[in-house]
Amino acid sequence: MKYLLAVETAKKWNLSERTVRNYCAKGKIPGAYLEGKTWKIPETAQHPERSNKKTATPKTLLEILKAEKTNMTKGGIFHKVQIELTYNSNHMEGCRLTHDQTRFIYETNAIGIKDNTVNVDDIVETANHFQCINLMIDGAKQPLSEAFIKKLHFILKSGTSDSRKEWFAVGAYKKMPNEVGGRETTPPEAVSEKIKELLAGYNKTNAKTLEELIQFHYCFESIPPFQDGNGRIGRLILFKECLRNNIVPFIIDEDLKLFYYRGLNEWSRQRGYLMDTCLAAQDKFKKYLDYFRISYKE
Numbered sequence: 273m274k275y276l277l278a279v280e281t282a283k284k285w286n287l288s289e290r291t292v293r294n295y296c297a298k299g300k301i302p303g304a305y306l307e308g309k310t311w312k313i314p315e316t317a318q319h320p321e322r323s324n325k326k327t328a329t330p331k332t333l334l335e336i337l338k339a340e341k342t343n344m345t346k347g348g349i350f351h352k353v354q355i356e357l358t359y360n361s362n363h364m365e366g367c368r369l370t371h372d373q374t375r376f377i378y379e380t381n382a383i384g385i386k387d388n389t390v391n392v393d394d395i396v397e398t399a400n401h402f403q404c405i406n407l408m409i410d411g412a413k414q415p416l417s418e419a420f421i422k423k424l425h426f427i428l429k430s431g432t433s434d435s436r437k438e439w440f441a442v443g444a445y446k447k448m449p450n451e452v453g454g455r456e457t458t459p460p461e462a463v464s465e466k467i468k469e470l471l472a473g474y475n476k477t478n479a480k481t482l483e484e485l486i487q488f489h490y491c492f493e494s495i496p497p498f499q500d501g502n503g504r505i506g507r508l509i510l511f512k513e514c515l516r517n518n519i520v521p522f523i524i525d526e527d528l529k530l531f532y533y534r535g536l537n538e539w540s541r542q543r544g545y546l547m548d549t550c551l552a553a554q555d556k557f558k559k560y561l562d563y564f565r566i567s568y569k570e
Contacts (some may be wrong), residue, residue: 275312358401412515446499490539522553
């Protein structure tokens with residue numbers, strides 16, 4: 273291998289000789305060694321990245337969510353998503369914590385209770401849902417898999433009263449038949465095959481439209497694979513897949529809850545109900561993006 277002197281490398285990289293010597297002394301140039309008082313540098317050595325080099329400014333919603341999550345940014349879009357998605361999705365499933373209590377748990381890791389009784393499961397599942405959102409953001413770009421879906425459920429239901437029941441499977445598919453809205457669902461012994469079939473078809477193509485995401489959501493909720501928590505897991509997946517496909521995500525709130533349920537019931541006959549509901553929710557989320565000055569595709 274041919275070696276260059278520090279002065280030759282400096283000229284090659286358009287740097288000062290002193291800078292190159294400092295790189296060598298700090299071990300930033302692999303293969304460089306000191307011969308007497310002279311640094312010998314491999315001719316093929318690459319210019320080390322500067323430690324203070326500016327990184328690209330996050331541009332997409334997902335990039336911003338990841339950056340704010342890493343930096344534990346307060347009052348940004350990540351903070352907003354944690355509180356709004358957790359409160360609304362849990363509230364749809366009967367959680368009685370108020371919006372302020374949900375926010376208080378997220379911001380202080382404590383619970384403020386005054387003149388009323390709070391269900392412990394509501395507190396545990398709220399804290400767990402925050403962690404589900406973290407996992408959702410971390411894995412947003414990964415293809416959807418059974419392992420990811422089961423991990424979301426494991427996080428959501430861990431430490432709840434359900435997790436102490438012998439017949440309840442935490443992080444695994446249901447063991448007992450269940451109904452949703454009075455309708456029969458896929459029997460436990462057929463769930464694994466149904467989910468595998470659903471994921472295989474869904475993962476055949478990369479880019480998805482909003483309608484394709486909602487179609488998957490409908491199919492998932494029609495199975496549904498878990499004894500409890502299917503709605504929240506399904507909505508987390510839907511949010512994740514919007515991020516993955518650079519589609520503006522959305523949160524179903526109290527105003528849209530009944531329209532959302534009606535849309536799920538009518539999807540196989542009339543897709544417009546659920547599509548319109550999700551588009552209305554998307555418009556609300558765009559207002560968050562506008563406020564935080566985050567660009568998005570129309």
